[in-house]
Amino acid sequence: MKKKSTTVPSQETQTEAMKIAKATQKPGQTKDQTKLIAQGIEKGIALYKKQQKEKNRQADKVRKKQQREKQRQPQESTENEAQMTVETKSTRSNILPWGLLILSWIGFAAATLIEHSFL
Template identity: 50%
Template sequence: MSRNSYQESSPQTQEEALKIAKSIQRPAQTKEQTKLIAQGIQQGIDLYKRQQKEKARELSKQRKKLAKQKASEIEQDNREVVEIIVYHQHWLPWALLLLTWLGIGIYSFKLYSL
């Protein structure tokens, strides 16, 4: 089954189109002509609504895409921070501690050996 791309208009749209057609009706115009004008107005309204829905869908897609992009950027930034933070101790404090203990050991050995 092939799906028909034309969808029926809502009753509100039909009423609105008929009101507009009657408001611009000429004195010598027949009811059939008024109905044809109302149908044209109704098609225009439907087309406008379809276009607005398409625009809304496109904007929604773009917003979702931007949100995903921002989330991935934030995630990458977090990864970089984790990778950058590396704990590394310098050798100088350990060398000074070793020299201090060695000096205390030598001093105490000389003091008690006398």
């Protein structure tokens, strides 16, 4: 049986998640609800970081493979350099995933608050 590894988010991630949760906090929202939202944001950030690490690993493998091919075939060096530049640019982190993550949690918080206000 595989054990599920539980990684504790860094202090920086926790404080960032709490800031976001407090920024989206609605009047009448309890501290526990805010804490749960912050935990969800932490999980989202952890998942995003994990995905980025995997993308970087894959890009690194491709880059190393291209370097090996480049050493074998020096006359094709300019084509390989152009491809490496394009792939390096595509692996940089983007603000869009972070924005979507924050918006999704704002929506989650709003839906939770609306649901609790009708109870």
